[in-house]
Amino acid sequence: MTSFWHPFADMAALEAAGPLTIVRGEGSHIWDTEGNRYLDATAGLWFVNVGHGRRELADAAAAQMSRLAAYHTFGDITNEPTEAVTARVAALAPIEEPKVFLTSGGSDSIDTATKIVRRYWSVRGEPQRTVLIRRERAYHGMHTGGTSLAGIPANAEGYGGLLADVAEAAWDDADALQETIQRIGSGRVAAFFCEPVIGAGGVYPPPPGYLDKARTVCRDAGVLFVADEVIPGFGRCGDWFASGRFGLEPDLITCAKGITSGYIPLGAVIVAPTVWEPFWTPGTGMFRHGYTYSGHATASAVAMANLDIIERERLLERAVQLEASLAAALAPLADHPVVSEVRSGTGVLAAVQIDPERLAADPSLMRRLVPTGRRHGIMSRVLATGALQISPPLVLTDTEVDELASGLRAALDDLEA
Numbered sequence: 403m404t405s406f407w408h409p410f411a412d413m414a415a416l417e418a419a420g421p422l423t424i425v426r427g428e429g430s431h432i433w434d435t436e437g438n439r440y441l442d443a444t445a446g447l448w449f450v451n452v453g454h455g456r457r458e459l460a461d462a463a464a465a466q467m468s469r470l471a472a473y474h475t476f477g478d479i480t481n482e483p484t485e486a487v488t489a490r491v492a493a494l495a496p497i498e499e500p501k502v503f504l505t506s507g508g509s510d511s512i513d514t515a516t517k518i519v520r521r522y523w524s525v526r527g528e529p530q531r532t533v534l535i536r537r538e539r540a541y542h543g544m545h546t547g548g549t550s551l552a553g554i555p556a557n558a559e560g561y562g563g564l565l566a567d568v569a570e571a572a573w574d575d576a577d578a579l580q581e582t583i584q585r586i587g588s589g590r591v592a593a594f595f596c597e598p599v600i601g602a603g604g605v606y607p608p609p610p611g612y613l614d615k616a617r618t619v620c621r622d623a624g625v626l627f628v629a630d631e632v633i634p635g636f637g638r639c640g641d642w643f644a645s646g647r648f649g650l651e652p653d654l655i656t657c658a659k660g661i662t663s664g665y666i667p668l669g670a671v672i673v674a675p676t677v678w679e680p681f682w683t684p685g686t687g688m689f690r691h692g693y694t695y696s697g698h699a700t701a702s703a704v705a706m707a708n709l710d711i712i713e714r715e716r717l718l719e720r721a722v723q724l725e726a727s728l729a730a731a732l733a734p735l736a737d738h739p740v741v742s743e744v745r746s747g748t749g750v751l752a753a754v755q756i757d758p759e760r761l762a763a764d765p766s767l768m769r770r771l772v773p774t775g776r777r778h779g780i781m782s783r784v785l786a787t788g789a790l791q792i793s794p795p796l797v798l799t800d801t802e803v804d805e806l807a808s809g810l811r812a813a814l815d816d817l818e819a
């Protein structure tokens with residue numbers, strides 16, 4: 403029996419079937435202990451933007467660790483890599499003159515954002531503005547804040563009372579968001595949390611006009627707009643941030659994953675001046691929030707080296723190309739008998755939706771999806787809707803796009819048989 407309690411796992415089933423041990427990665431591929439090679443169709447969990455096996459990132463970590471691995475940053479303490487990475491992220495963000503609060507990952511960033519927005523209204527003399535609005539299908543991580551904001555109902559089941567004052571709006575309808583705000587009373591709503599492209603909830607690109615309208619609704623109601631860019635941040639949507647691509651001008655951006663391409667855990671909350679200014683005003687006092695590893699020197703150094711690679715190798719441009727070539731390569735799969743839909747075309751993000759009727763008729767189908775893909779050299783995973791997640795590294799080559807599409811087709815044929 404393993405001592406490792408896997409995240410998001412049925413441990414009884416896992417003990418029966420055994421784990422899959424991944425030992426090596428290079429570019430867009432990973433290998434298991436048996437020497438089997440897989441195309442990493444998901445970039446880990448949407449994070450390995452620069453691909454696997456980058457010696458440069460290991461070297462950056464080693465150099466920083468030999469000098470100063472980490473020192474806390476509570477109060478007045480700082481370190482050079484942290485100063486450098488916050489300045490760099492601030493300059494890249496589609497927000498003028500932001501401040502950057504560092505965390506250890508996406509869930510930390512979301513919890514931090516829930517506190518910043520509520521505390522902001524409290525400091526501004528409107529402490530009754532506590533309501534947080536999420537969208538259906540939303541995934542905002544698994545800390546208490548993020549679990550409370552789960553638009554995937556199963557993710558919030560069985561935990562008793564989570565955060566109070568949370569409401570839900572339809573994922574695709576800005577009028578419904580406006581009605582929700584009006585029903586609650588705009589004077590009670592603190593913020594709207596929005597993934598520009600819904601990720602773990604099934605990869606749903608924003609319907610045309612939705613984001614613009616939702617942004618206007620929030621602006622008109624004085625509701626803060628939090629763009630959860632844990633997935634698209636740092637290149638996946640062909641810009642440093644999806645907020646830039648969509649002209650969102652958010653009040654806060656939460657991010658993680660691509661900031662280090664997952665080589666070391668790091669997250670960030672990027673905060674616009676309207677929101678940070680009260681915290682910089684004499685008399686406000688301390689924001690009593692932070693993590694042991696907020697401003698971790700080695701994580702910051704690795705982030706700097708990762709951003710160097712993204713810039714040097716023009717991975718934003720590559721993402722724009724991949725957005726089109728991936729969509730074109732996957733589109734024919736929509737006609738496959740076991741597939742009901744392929745969602746793609748916004749960023750290096752796609753979902754191959756297995757026909758819900760087939761899934762309902764054959765409960766074993768869901769269980770067979772991932773292993774069948776693996777047998778054909780494709781490492782993917784199943785999202786909440788019963789779709790295969792496709793979010794490869796941004797270094798995916800044109801040949802690997804073909805490898806991905808043909809491997810998926812072979813796996814789907816196998817499932818059909």
Ligand SMILES: Cc1ncc(COP(=O)(O)O)c(C=O)c1O
Nearest residue numbers: 507508509541542543601630632
């Ligand atoms: C949109 C979004 N927000 C938050 C998170 C949580 O990030 P983490 O798993 O790093 O805590 C995720 C993770 O996938 C995510 O997709």
